[in-house]
Amino acid sequence: CFKCVRFTSEVACEGDLGAFERGGHTQIATGIGEAVKNEFSGNIIEICPVGALTSKPFRYQIRTWLANKTASVCNFCADGCNLTLWTAKNKIHRATSRRNDQVDQGWICDKGRFGVDLVNHPQRITSPLLKKSGQKIEISWDEAYEYASKSFKTIKERQGGTAFAALGSAHCSNEDNYVLQKFFRTVIGTNHIDHRVFYKNPLPGSDSSKFQTSYSMTNSIQDIEKTELIFVLGCDLTVEHPILGLRVKKAVNKLGAILVVANNRGTKIGKFASQEIIYKFGSEVSFLNALANQLVEKGMVRSEKVKIQPDYENWLKNYSLEKTAKQCGINALEIESLAKLLGESKSCLVLIGRDVITHSYNLDVVEAVLNLGYLTGLFGKKFSGINLLWEYCNSQGALDMGLLPDRLPGLIPLSDKGYRAKLEQAWNAKIPDQPGYTLKQILEAIHRGEVKCLYVLQEDLINNYPDREFVKTALTQLELLVVQTILPGELTQMAHLVLPGLSYAEKNGTYTSVERRVQKTQAAFKPLGNAKPDWQILSELSLWMQGPFVHYSSQEITDEIAALVPGYSGMQYDKLTFSGDRPSLNGQPDISEFQLKRTEYRPVAASDKYPLVLLTGNLVYHSGTLS
Ligand code: SF4
Known part of the structure; x- marks a missing residue:
């Protein structure tokens, strides 16, 4: 029927399958010596109507008509593709697409399709483990809670709440992360809370302006199909966000959008661009400053709402075409033509990725893009906007749930007395008013002997943080390391107490995707062994500590989030559909108070000893270490 051939050429736009020979001799095959290599290859199995293409890990495992099917959401990247999990005998056997036209249009990448075996891993931790004489021994939940609560009380009485720090996870649900920060803010009394394990200088920084508190996508995924110009900056789109990559390819190949890709290295999406700038x-x-200069110099700033001070205009002149082209190692014409496109397009969507988020001067880059957005009138324009693409399935949710040392849920600054008082009243407890430490500062504080206890929720701190040795030496100095996770590793080996949490497939909850779509997941099968939902472990710990709260269901926490977290109102669990909803926190920022910033170029320092720069990133089939 050629469905598979058409998929690879018309949807994935790779053309790695073809129909060879003629008539009755026609064969579906790859080119000689080639393989189907596109990141959406598994979809050809799903659309093959006759079972000629089958899934190697799945075929003949179970009778499909006897499997249970559960609606879920992918737990890898932030795009939030909708899945159906096929389970039997407490095991996931496969994941297939659950079409949601607002998100995935019925396609899922191979990571989401084949990566589910993580849940079935034979080494899953299923009982609490206590370190005794260098060995891990299985203990009961009561023993684990007693050990944890007694140790917490001892450290707190001796050194206060600031001797504690907590690390949440961009792979855990909103409910898990919300309860984690609530526990540490109210029961323990610390704001040393973070989740941004991949970065040494994370965004949003404490010096991020109010305007940038909308760190997220301002557009929907669907807007990609409706815009005229797509500008991808510092993003390996097909790897970091495969579904967004698919939309961009569709917009370019079928709907006539213009694509410009700019990065410090070549990326796969670049071959679809009319202009690729490296x-x-x-x-x-x-x-970016040179682009802004071109817009001003060539009179392409047309909106009357845009106010440019003469001294700002003079400052921009420092970024002349020739000088900047030399600094950037590109041709001046490349800057000129992109500035023209930006100035003339009726709508433009900027997609900013990992290479900006992990940049040494990430805040400067974001400010420079915002300047550009302001000058081109992108804010408030239909199908236009600046979109920071967080990486993991609940990176956005972790930010929104307040897993930050200086912001409360809803990204509200800790210094907002009114909101803090509202939370204190609802939680029936005091929240410390001093900002806490970022992860980097937490690790430094452990080295100084200031932080004595670290609680890690489903995060592989040792392998994900950019400096392994620094983390490992810090961890050896802790008085108490509690790790709540699903799989063993170096971190659990070092932990004093290991608490078995659950994977996304075994618990109910909600996740906030890259476009701030809140989607719910359901437990597809019973928890393995004695493992418990992560929010429940923290809630029971609160009980053992005589804390001010206890939760009896994930749904109850979702409803509390809906009641208290700005932008999540109306997100009650039972009202959410399985295609999710975008809360009102999203939207175009108010530009009335926007001020152009002088974002000065600062070269990234290299030394004689270390003249090479190592760029790190993900591969499409390897998305961090997960947990
Ligand atoms: S694109 Fe992202 S969310 Fe979708 S299936 Fe792939 S990894 Fe999962």
Whole structure:
């Protein structure tokens, strides 16, 4: 029927399958010596109507008509593709697409399709483990809670709440993360809370302006199909966000959108671009300032709402075409033509990815993009906007749930007395008013002997943080390391207490995707062994500590989030449909108070000893270490 051939050429736009020979001799095959290599290859199994293409890990495992099917959401990247999990005998056997036209249009990438075996891993931790004489021994939940609560009380009485720090996870549900920060803010009394394990200088920083508190996508995924110009900046889109990559390919190939890709290295999405600009590593700010200069110099700033001070205009002149082109290692014409496109397009969507988020001067780059957005009138324009693409399935939710040392849920600054008082009243407890430490500062504080206890929720701190040895030496200095996770590893080996949590497939909850779509997941099968939902472990710990709260269901927590977290109102669990909803927190920022910033170019320092720069990133089939 050629469905598979058409999928690879018309949807995935890779053309790695073809129909060879003629008539009755026609064969579906790849080119000689080639394989189907596109990141959406598994979809051809799902659309093959005759079972000619089958899934190697799945075929003949179970009778499909006897399997239970559960609606879920992918737990890898932040795109939030909808899945159906096929389970039998407490095991996931496969994941297939559950079409949601607002998100995935019925396609899922191979990571989401084949990565579910993580849940069935034979080494899953199913009982609490206590370290005794260098060995881990299985203990009961009561023993685990008693040990944890007594140790917490001892440290707290001796050194106060600031001797504690907590690390949440961009792979856990909103409910898990919400209860984690609530526990540490109210029961323990610390704001040393973070989740941004991949970065040493994370966004949003404490110095991020009010305007940038909308760190997220301002557009929907569907807007990608409706815009005229797509500008991908510092993002390996097909790897970091496969579904967004698919939408961009569709917008370009079928709907006539213009694509410009700019990064410090070539990426796969670049071959679909009408212009691919590869600038020198670290020269982003200079490149963006030069674009702004071109817009002003050539009179392409047309909106009367845009106010440019003469001294700002003079400052921009420092970023002349020739000088900047040299700094960036590109041709001046590349800057000129992109500025023209930005100035003339009726709508433009900017997608910013990991290479900006992990940049040494990430805040400067974001500010420079915002300047550009302001000058081109992107804010408030239909199908236009600046979109910061967080990486993991609940990165956005972890931010929104307040897993930050200086912000409460809803990204509200800790210094907002009114909101803090509202939470204190609802939680019936005091919240410390001093900002806590970021993860980097937490690790430094452990080295100084200031932080004595670290609680890690489903995060592989040792392997994900950019400096393994620094983490490991810090962990050896802790008086108490509690790790709540599903799989063993170096971190659980070092932990004093290991508490078995659940994977996304075994618990109910909600996740907030890259476009701030809140989607719910359901437990597809019973928890393995004695493992418990992560929110429940924290809630029971609160009981053992005589804390001010206890929760009896994940649904109850979702409803509390809906009642208390700005932008999540109306998100009650039973009202949420399985295609999810976008809360009102999303939207175009108010530009009335926007001020152009002088984002000065600062070269990223290299030394004689270390003249090379190592760029890190994900591969499509390897998305961090998960947990
Ligand atoms: S694109 Fe992202 S969310 Fe969708 S299936 Fe792949 S990894 Fe999962």
